[in-house]
Amino acid sequence: MQNSVYKMNQNDIFITILRRNQESLLSAVEGLTHSEMLLQLPGEGNCINWILGHIASYRDGMLVDSGLSQYMQADEIEIYAGGSEPIRPGDTCVDSTRLSELIVVSFKDLIDWMQHNSNGLSQNPAGNIKDNIGYSGVCSTLTEHYAQNIGHESIHVGELNPLHELVFEARKG
Amino acid sequence: MKHERDEECKAKDGYRNLVKTIELSRIFGLILARNQSAIEASYDGMEQSDSLLQLPGRSNCMNWILGHIAVYRDVMLLSIGKKPYMGERERALYGYGSDPIYEDGACVDIRRLTEVLYGGHAMLSEWLSAGGNDFNVETPGGLYVRKGDTIGEHFAHLFAHEATHAGELGSLREVALVRMGKGWK
Numbered sequence: 001m002q003n004s005v006y007k008m009n010q011n012d013i014f015i016t017i018l019r020r021n022q023e024s025l026l027s028a029v030e031g032l033t034h035s036e037m038l039l040q041l042p043g044e045g046n047c048i049n050w051i052l053g054h055i056a057s058y059r060d061g062m063l064v065d066s067g068l069s070q071y072m073q074a075d076e077i078e079i080y081a082g083g084s085e086p087i088r089p090g091d092t093c094v095d096s097t098r099l100s101e102l103i104v105v106s107f108k109d110l111i112d113w114m115q116h117n118s119n120g121l122s123q124n125p126a127g128n129i130k131d132n133i134g135y136s137g138v139c140s141t142l143t144e145h146y147a148q149n150i151g152h153e154s155i156h157v158g159e160l161n162p163l164h165e166l167v168f169e170a171r172k173g
Numbered sequence: 174m175k176h177e178r179d180e181e182c183k184a185k186d187g188y189r190n191l192v193k194t195i196e197l198s199r200i201f202g203l204i205l206a207r208n209q210s211a212i213e214a215s216y217d218g219m220e221q222s223d224s225l226l227q228l229p230g231r232s233n234c235m236n237w238i239l240g241h242i243a244v245y246r247d248v249m250l251l252s253i254g255k256k257p258y259m260g261e262r263e264r265a266l267y268g269y270g271s272d273p274i275y276e277d278g279a280c281v282d283i284r285r286l287t288e289v290l291y292g293g294h295a296m297l298s299e300w301l302s303a304g305g306n307d308f309n310v311e312t313p314g315g316l317y318v319r320k321g322d323t324i325g326e327h328f329a330h331l332f333a334h335e336a337t338h339a340g341e342l343g344s345l346r347e348v349a350l351v352r353m354g355k356g357w358k
Binding site: 010012016021045139144146154157158160163165 | 196197199200201203204207208211228229230231232308309321323325326328329330332333334336337338339340341342343344345346347348350351
């Protein structure tokens, strides 16, 4: 291997992964209606609406950890928390347009914060990390919480691909 | 005095770099562990025929996704000077842009794929936990895919790529469980 060319830090890693996630998220929901985002695949998987709300709530967890404000209300978070029930047509849920907007604003806030706080992730998390959304039981630092939440987000982003395909199949009738 | 200050600064820089290195290893280690856990949960109890089930649309089957993740794990192994697991024929079946795999098509047995994934995970985990890794070194040339100029950037892209494919496995497991007449997990 050759000599060092650039000093990478944890912010760079998280920004890289978050940008990839965001690109895939926006591409998966572009042009879909709310009802299309409630379509289900066979089995006990989740619909696009649930996945969007779940990701938005975990992003709120990172915002709070970082000393920023969260976007979702407590009753909204309850619908999309880890272990919450799948959402089916007719169930109470947040409109997919609002969830898509939350995905945009939370992404912007997180990227801005990481870009303007080069040592921000080395600080202690705001509040008690165990009370914050997305606490996995195995992390104690802000960096670890970001790693858990962003890694968790990437996996849920992958779940959107087959659901996106399902919508296009449904449109064919 | 100046010499002492220089030495002190060097020591502080060295310490900061060491802390950063440990933090980067920890981040990648956590993401890799999460990915592997999702991958193993998806194929637990699945057989070859289950791995070839298809979802509606242009999605890939479990067999293709497992092979695809294995190919990209090999890229990570090669990036840090380790030997890959998959041969050229296997890489052609599961590499970027390769054809979808159907029931009657050529493919690798799921048992081999899971062994490759297990082995690749163990080697990468061991490397990440060993400490002293420099993520700022230039990514070697000649790799099957090269996603960044430094190993850190390259790994960030590859771990995220792996995670999104790991996420695709959940609904394929569900299809298999439905066919078996079983519930969730």
